[in-house]
Amino acid sequence: MEELLRIMSEVRPDIDFETEDKLIDNEMLDSLDIVAIVTDVNDEFDIEINVNDLLPENFNSAKALYELIQKLQYE
């Protein structure tokens, strides 16, 4: 989780990813942020987040994204 928070803060240092849970719903992240985060997450965690995972519920918070990562690692 720490690694994920680091990745997300590098892309958007202005957001407090530990508490924020409406990243998509409140339009806090834009598409370029998502691409940057997904690219780094795929590299660091050796997974492939695919287009069907690109849903608001998976990106609304760091916690949700971390759950997705764990699910993909398990698969």
Place this chain on the structure above:
Amino acid sequence: MIRNALEYLEISAKKYPDKIALEDEHEKLTYTEYITKAKTIGTYLLKRGLDKYSNKPVAVIIDRNIRSIVAFMGVLYTGNFYVPIDYTLPAERIQLIYDTLDPIAVIDARTDTGKAVEGAIDFTEASSGADIDEELLKKVRSEAIDTDPIYGIFTSGSTGVPKGVVICHRGVIDMVEAFGETFGFDDGMVHANQAPFDFDVSVKDIYNAMKNGGSIVVVPKRLFLMPKLLLEFLVKYKANTIIWAVSALRIVSDFKAFGAVEEKPDMRYIMFSGEVMPIKALNYWMDNLPDPMYVNLYGPTEITCNCTYCIIEGKQNELKALPIGKAFVNTKVVLLDEKREKAVTKPGDVGEVCVGGAGLALGYWNNPEKTKEAFFQNPDITEHPSLLYGTGDMAYYNEDGNLVFAARRDFQIKHMGHRIELGEIEVALNAIPFIDTSCCLYDEERSKIVCFYQSESDDTKAIIKFLSDKLPKYMWPNIFKRYDRLPMNKNSKIDRVKLKEEIRK
């Protein structure tokens, strides 16, 4: 001969009165409705005092909607030029733009204006609040010439003040004529507009569609978060032409979105620019959509969108760089040596891309120093004035005579599709009370802006808070490294070479 870009609208409105010209999520307009609204806005503005001015800037507060485009044309009917302004930018930056621009009027074209901007003219009021005065509009046109400004677009400036590039009607006319001739555009084109209207990539959608009697569909911004929905949108709206930033095309390829949709969009043209297109991404598009014409476009805002193009025939070798190609018709492109004195012609030798021709910008609004620096006399011509613009991009000719981008000669970078002067970020950083000095570098490999700063306190959050009042989000550094003392070189300047090595580690 076309002398004013509005003539394209007038010709297409005669030829295709009932055809849909513009469409977004909320509304659509036929060519007749488009021109009627534009002329109404023109008349409204002229009667509200704009008839006292010509060739002066009118700010248009833009949105991802077709009203923005109609407002632009309304401004042109007054004989003045438009400057798109994005109100999601920090207020201080908007103020800097206004300080330089001193607009004679502001039109708010946003669908949901939220908090009204003081003194701004509302779009709905302007587009319905007057009866078209053809005589008045005719009189304005009779005084127009093709070197009159058509729009201004602000870009990052190294001293901390954004520069307003001013383009003339002739430049836009020259661009659309060259595109039509080179790529065979026609009235069946449906442009899926991705580029925000304060980016000149959108100029290609607006005026090519207008000239050919094609149509524009404005793609909502949020779809670029969800590539599957984006492809479905393109199918639904029967879009067949994409003129996008590389980063937008990558959203589809990075997520392999074609695999998730049942029907693929029926594309005729796929054109991209803004940064180097990764071959892997391009090949993914070509695998899934083999039929459209793929074109790599290159050029700075200062030459009216683009100066070179490269039509890509089939999938490319991933190890080779994609060329930026050859000059468009009626456009001069030369490589010059470091002193901008001699042409570089030998294949493989690197020189600065310098451009000239009818598309050349008139200069930077209200900024003679920067204009003089960037626009200079062509060294090959000594007998009469002839200007070139130095792009700062270094390139070389490959064996086929195509230009290939190599590097930048200065501290300008392309980050997330945006043209950014690292110096502008440094100016903002150095204004923070607890920062002694700073240096920003770009980590190309990871696409991150790295900030090295000298300070006693280590407070990234406070830095970002300061920056968020001054700079748009895409200009904020991604990585911060604090130093007690930044390394200096022999000339007592920050040692950028050494810091660059830090990044490589």
